[in-house]
Amino acid sequence: MKLELRSAMLPRLSVYILISLPVLLVQGSTADKKKSPATPATPPPRPPAPLGDPSWALGLRLYQALRSDSGSVNTVFSPLLVASVARSSWVEGRRAPLPASSKTSSRPHPPPRLEPMLGSLVSTALESFAKANGTSFHLHASSALFSKQAPPVSQAFVKDSQARFRVQHQPLGKGDSKADLKQLHGWVKAGLGGLEGAPLAAEIQAKAGALILASALRFKGLWEREFSEESTDQRTFLGKKYTKVMMMHRAGLYRHHEDMENMVQVLEVPLWQGKASVVFLLPFHVESLDRLEKLLTLELLSKWLEKTNISSVIISMPKANLTSTLSLQKQLSALGLTDAWDQNAADFSGVSDKSKGKVHLGAVLQWASLELSAHAGKADVDLEEENIEKPKLFYADHPFIIFVRDNTTGALLLMGALDHAEGEALHDEL
Missing domain, CATH: 2.30.39.10 (Alpha-1-antitrypsin, domain 1)
Incomplete structure (x- = not known):
């Protein structure tokens, strides 16, 4: 020793x-x-800087909120998938402007609102990652809006969410919280490509009219040059x-x-x-x-x-292999997503015409896995020797x-x- x-x-x-x-x-x-x-005579071009990018802004704020918990170990999450489900379900699913109470705060240093962080870059970035899957990395990713005994969801909303943000709609059954968790974990396993997602620390108590935003991601990067x-x-x-x-x-x-x-x-x-x-x-x-x-x-x-x-x-x-299972209500509320949890104040009129007073946000959940391995991409390509x-x-x-x-x-x-x-x-x- x-x-x-x-x-x-x-x-x-x-x-x-x-x-x-x-x-x-x-x-x-x-x-x-x-x-x-x-x-190389000239280095490859630099990607756009994080400053001004909504996914980095959201990611850093969520990271700091998650890590403020002293018990946080091996945290990993996808800001892009959080942004996709939030953009699809909260921003696009709300026809009316944000209530005045969500736009201002009496506190001397109010937190930034969530909505400006969820720009149109989200759908473009999702498409870019989908195209690179299988070459630069192996990626399994799924996002879904689960509804618990809610009014009928607009089919136009479902199609738009799937097309632009790759968010599917799935109704939860009429069973209790254990049945809900069983259904969620079955969906997570499929979304992670067969990998069992870690259980949530607390049970989900989905009341009638609750919407649960869920995302699952499993990532393994393929290096440009292999670690032998x-x-x-x-x-x-x-x-x-x-x-x-x-x-x-x-x-x-x-x-x-x-x-x-x-x-x-x-x-x-x-x-x-x-x-x-x-x-x-x-x-x-x-x-x-x-x-x-x-x-x-x-x-x-x-x-x-x-x-x-x-x-x-x-x-x-x-x-x-980094893995996390996260419930993000507290962290997203700190970023301005507050009225969505209140059944009386929530506006999901874009999700359902009959949502007023009946539909609210019940949970935002994410399962994520990031593997660091020695593997590279195609081994038969002749790369320049490095000096x-x-x-x-x-x-x-x-x-x-x-x-x-x-x-x-x-x-x-x-x-x-x-x-x-x-x-x-x-x-x-x-």
């Missing part, structure tokens, strides 16, 4: 040597199969608990930035064909994510991503924040935090 912990806390130079030698040897053994070494299985080994992850996990390593050219003042590394790793990318925020030192999370703003994120440059980087990160010189070390053996974004629209598909990597436990620390 003591020997394992000492090895986990080796000085960074020793860790660098341990990682770089096997990785570079693996690369050298395959160099003769590729083209002559060359650094030969360079995968067992290391210590210094998270909420110290665990022994499988770590994957690779040396290559990536967009990278070090913010020396805030002590954080920013790394962007492209997925196959460059249609999407994964962004990592890693503190310089072993610590919880509290400090980094307090720094996060859209302005700072945009600044960090703008400052990334193509650099030689040695990456080490754990193979991991690795004086590489930086991105050693993700402690908690980090992760984003998955579409490189065409800039939309944020997934956001999360890895606080704990599953493995053989050593001892508690953070």
Whole structure:
């Protein structure tokens, strides 16, 4: 035990040597199969910045609200899917303007309203991700509006929601809460491609007239360049608990930035064909994510991503699977979605002509899964050999924040935090 912990806390130079030698040897053994070494003459174009993007604005606010719970561990969710069900069911499903009480607040610093965050980019981004599915990543995603003994739903609304936001309508049965949960979990399993979704922490008490907005997403990115299985080994992850996990390593050219003042590394790793990318925020030192999370703003994120440059980087990160099951009523209410929960004040006239006083929002639920693996896209394509010189070390053996974004629209598909990597436990620390 003591020997394992000492090895986990080796000085960074020793860790660098341990990682770089096997990785570079693996690369050298395959160099003769590729083209002559060359650094790309011009880097690929940058995706649109997060600043001003509704999916990033919504994602960051939801993330901060979710992480304010001290018990939050390994959070992951899809701002884009939350936006799609909210846009379809609340914004498009309401014919009348927002009540005056939703537009203003007597508080000195009112939270931003949800509606401006749900712009037309949502449907465009959903289409872009659908086109990239099977090439840059494997994605299972479903969104639905469940209604519990509600007035008949407009067929025009159903068709529009499906066409523009990929949101289906499904009525819940007349059974009790257990029957409702059974139906929801069956739908989730299908939406996650056969993966069992984790149960909700609390039961759903859907009254007559309740609408439940549900989304389910399972994501596995396919890297542009593979993390070789030969360079995968067992290391210590210094998270909420110290665990022994499988770590994957690779040396290559990536967009990278070090913010020396805030002590954080920013790394962007492209997925196959460059249609999407994964962004990592890693503190310089072993610590919880509290400090980094307090720094996060859209302005700072945009600044960090703008400052990334193509650099030689040695990456080490754990193979991991982040999963979350979330009920978002409290967080969305803080963003201005308040009247929707009140049966008397809610306006879902676009959903049903007979909704007045009979239809309200009962829950907003999401199941999400994000897998980090070594796999790349098509292996038979001949990529240029990378010229690795004086590489930086991105050693993700402690908690980090992760984003998955579409490189065409800039939309944020997934956001999360890895606080704990599953493995053989050593001892508690953070």
